[in-house]
Amino acid sequence: MVGLTEAKLRALAGTRSFERGLGYVDAVSGIEVGTDSIRASVQGTHRYGAELTLGGPRGLAGECDCPHGQEGNFCKHLVALGLVALAQKADLPRQRKTARNRARGLDAWLSALSREELLALVRNEITEDRNVRRRLELRAASARGDLAALRSRLRELLDIGPFASYGYVEYADARAYADQAGQAVSAIRALTASDRPADAVVLAREAIALLAAAAENVDDSDGRLGQIGADLADLHHTACRAARPDPEELAHWLVGHAVDEAAADLTYLDPLDYEDVLGERGTAALRRHAVLAWQAHRTGWAEKHLMQRLAKAGRDVDTVIAVHAADLAPNGHTHLLIARELESAGRFAEALEWAERGLRDTGNLATVDTALVDHLTDRYTRADRLTDAVTLRSDHFKARRTLLTYRQLRVAAQAARCWPTERKKALALLSADAGAGADRKGAQGTSVLVDVLLDDRDIDAAWQAATTSGAHDTQWRTLxxxxxxxxxxxxxxxxxxxxxxxxxxxxxxxxxxxxxxxxxxxxxxxxxxxxxxxxxxxxxxxxxxxxxxxxxxxxxxxxx
Known part of the structure; x- marks a missing residue:
């Protein structure tokens, strides 16, 4: 087969995967040569299906259902299959010719059958192969417009029962379940294509709910169910564009879906993407239902996130602030988020008030979000309120006596030209900690005194502190x-x-x-x-x- 060479395999896989593929040559079995493909099973951590294709726009390519292959990589299993195929290269033209002859023979045989013979053949296949039966039942129900039958078949397709042991689908069975669940996507897509988008909307929603419930009990390490969920979300949006459902009803469903974290995580369906379907009335309804959901559960992450996104999309800063303010973090972090939102809206005085309120509400500077202290210090400095900046840094240092807070105090005090005074007070605190025998591994121990003296390049004082109160080995080494x-x-x-x-x-x-x-x-x-x-x-x-x-x-x- 032209293009299948060891050099090409190495180039596609990379040196590491190629070298690892050498060890899997003996794990290849069940080789099937087609006209432009070679398929086989490769025994790795599990038994994987690998397929090499030739003659496409990219030349030699391959697909494997191992985790690495599912990410789009040319994996070691494909390398092993390619090496086995190369070992049989002389016989490949004959095998390809045989495959073409088989395909032509099958087509010729089917073409020669009468209508009655074809029906008998299909009925026999339906009896023997459950998957074939299900696929044809779906197509038949779709053609008849039998929504109840379609709904019943979808429930069967998304039922984990046949694949689950003790109520859970293990990794080894997850692919088979995903393959079956994927048939639901095809069935719903056929409804949209056959001018029945309203039915597709209904079934897509039901399928999303069923799949979300099932996904909690499936080892979806390969992300197959996530892809099916994304496909269902796309189908729903496409069907909505065609069916134009009631905007109020659609808005209500979108909000319910968004705050259902299991379903939302599966589909990544974004209510804001439906603006083209919702229109002005539906968008207003979307905001109204989002507010109701948030009011019912103000601390819910999904509810808050949806409200924030809707508010930002509508440039409604006050709503964003209201959502944040309903669940203020005790360390002042949420106050900081509010301050930043207000600043982005040009409301600087209000932003400063919220930041300062964050310090007051926290009460204990030892536990405050340090980013809030940094933010306020920066704003004081910009406003030439250097004394306030020094006071804040000094208070923070007193509450959290670390080398970092000492350095931050030094920067602020040097800008305000009062560093000698502030340094004296800071060193007095650290010396008192050392004299009181504070924990040397903590933030207020002797180690901090030695560190700050070293940082100040006051080596004589650092030696004295280390000699008097002790120091860590790293500090002795530095000294x-x-x-x-x-x-x-x-x-x-x-x-x-x-x-x-x-x-x-x-x-x-x-x-x-x-x-x-x-x-x-x-x-x-x-x-x-x-x-x-x-x-x-x-x-x-x-x-x-x-x-x-x-x-x-x-x-x-x-x-x-």
Whole structure:
């Protein structure tokens, strides 16, 4: 088959999938060669159906129902099928010719049958194959205009019972269920095509509801039911365009669907897309029903989301604010959202009032949304209210004493030219925390005092704080690295203390960290003029750690 080469398979799949496909060659079975296709089963995590096609607009292509293939990728199973086909390449022309002959023979045989013989054949197939029977029953009911029969058949198609074990459809059976459920889409589409869009609207809604209920009990890892749901939503919209249902009734259904999270998540049907069908009267009804749904459940996510989208679409800022205000978050986040909405509408004074109200309503700056504090500080700064900005940052720092809030206070105070005063007060708070023995792992412990002093490059004060109240290993390392040239004795003591526990550990990272400390120690000894002491330390270390070959190798590489 022209175009089927190993190089083409590698190019389509990529190196990784191609290499993995090599291991699946023996898992290929049931090869069926058609005139322009090759089909087979490939045993992977499950048994997957793979098909290669030639002669299309893209040349060589393939489809597989594995998860990777369902995402549109040329997967390892297709690679395996292609490699098996290449191994049989010499025989493929004969097999393709045989396939063409079979197709022609079948067509010729069917054409020669009488009407009675064809009917007998179809009836026999209906008896033996349930799927064939269902498909033909749907077509017959559609042709007769028998809505009750169609509804009954749709319920059968969307029933998970035949595929479920203990009420749940496992992954292995999900595809078969999805294939059957997909027949419902075809049946409803046929109604629209046959000038019966009003019936299609009714059945599409019923099918969406049935599928949404079923989806909760199906392992739809491959997303097949989601695609069927999207197809049903498209069919509903298309049918509505043709049938032009009552706008008031349509609006009521759209809102009910939107606030039914299971159904909405399945179809992603957007009520705002129906503006062309609803018209002015229907759009007004849509807003009215949305308000009623929201009033009945003000904290519901779906209700709030629909209200917000409708309000924004109509540029109704006050409605958006009302929806937010009905369910204010205790940390001020919702106040911030309201402030941003008001700002986007050019209502800056109201926006500032809502942001400030967020701080008041929160009450505790330790739990406030930090984005609200940042927002207000920025607005105060823009308005040249620098004192207010400093006060806010100072209050926030007092409530949440962290390196970040200290830095933010410093920026605000430097802009207001009052940093020395604010710094003194902030350091006094942190020193009091350290003196009171606050949790050093928390936001108010000694670690914060050392961090802020290091951040201020006040190294002497940082050493004093660390020596007096303690510090974390990372802080001792920073202190030592920062002042190795000016405080070699103190830095050396810190390095020795940090190195000691590492000598009892193993692993590449440990060895690299230990060697880095040794190099820093060597610098300290050179500054102190005590190189002999360093040599003695390294000699002892080599003696006690000689079994750690990787450590010895690293030390050799660095001349230690």
């Amino acid at each position: 030592a690295d920062t002042s190795r040239a000016t405080r070699p004795a103190e830095a050396l003591a810190a390095y020795l203390r940090l190195a000691k526990p590492l000598t009892h550990q193993t692993g590449s990272r440990t060895y690299e960290e230990l060697v880095a400390l040794l190099l820093s120690m060597r610098d300290c000894h050179r500054a102190l003029g005590t190189q002999d002491d360093f040599t003695a330390y390294v000699t002892t270390l080599r003696t006690t750690q000689k079994r750690k070959r990787n450590l010895m190798r690293l030390m050799d590489e660095h001349g230690l």
